[in-house]
Amino acid sequence: MTTACPVAEWARHEAVWIGFPSHPELWLDDLAPARAEVVAFASAVHAHGHGEKVLLVAADGEAASAATRLAPFAEIVVEPFGDIWLRDTGPILLPRKRAGGFAFNGWGGKYDLPGDDTIARRLAEGRGRHFAAHHWVLEGGAIDGDGTGTVITTEQCLLNPNRNPGMSKAEIESLLASDLGFTRVVWLGEGLLNDHTDGHVDNLARFVGEGRVAIPEAAENDPNWQVYQHARRDAEASGLEVVTIPSPGRVLRDDEIVPASYMNFYIGNAAVVVPVYGAANDDAAVAAVQALFPTRKAVGLRADSILTGGGSFHCISQQIPG
Secondary structure, three states, rough: OOOOOOOOOOOOOEEEEEOOOOHHHHHHHHHHHHHHHHHHHHHHHHHOOOOEEEEEEEEOOOOHHHHHHHOOOEEEEOOOOOOOOHHHHOOOOEOOEEEEEOOOHHHHHHOOOOOOHHHHHHHHHHHHOOOEEEEEEHHHOOOOOOOOEEEEEEEHOOOOOOOOOOOOHEEEEEEHHHHHOOOOOEEOOOOOOOOOOOHHHHOOOEEEOOOEEEEEEOOOOOOOOHHHHHHHHHHOEEEEEEEEEOOOOOOEEEEEOOOOOOOEEEEOEEEEEEEEEOOOHHHHHHHHHHOOOOEEEEEEEOOHHHHOOOOOOOEEEEEEEE
């Protein structure tokens, strides 16, 4: 039987898992503000009951108590994990109540945290999904599909020797087909500068319709201007329609360039939540996303503290299709 590919993110969701910051030793002074940003994101997705059910995933009792207090609208799920990046460590949901899980090696051996390699199975089986374990390394943020069988990814990540050493492009395409049902792989090149995920595509390019992909338009003094140019070239050469969203440009934290991106938005039932950073293009980016999703409300929310951990709203969430 041919595996049916994941539905597009804009399809109806039954619920969404969102990771809740749970480990003070990882977040330090950013723990409380990161929790506040996560709760604001979860609230926007819930949309006073007009969006989808929010499942806040807490790693322990203390975090669960804090989540209950801060987000009374959410259902709290207590499952041990290393950190909140459930897009990468959680299951990938498939049609017919199935879920796929993949080997996880801490983004190429960078962050080996207890629980991250088993959270996918525990979450999937907790929602009554038939779970299939696949024994090659793949993070959910490394791929983005349009629901028709087409998936985009970056060579920097999926061909990185710190993931599946020795595996060829053809072999990875074959596994994406057999395990997730993707029939066409569009390869982009590099991801954002200083992205410790080694170029996850959900910071660079996102499907916003069937065969239609959004890519940033470089801002002045943008450290990723060539990355965006090359991504657009590759996407258009593959026959995809490209639309652009402004880039936040050069965003610094402690004098270091960080991989801030408006592309890490989450497409919910009622809202599309866009991370913003106090950059000049924040409002323009939210307006551009609103134009792409006219039946949903585009909401811009600050994600500065979450970004200290390396990601944003899309990275901490994993939707459950309805």
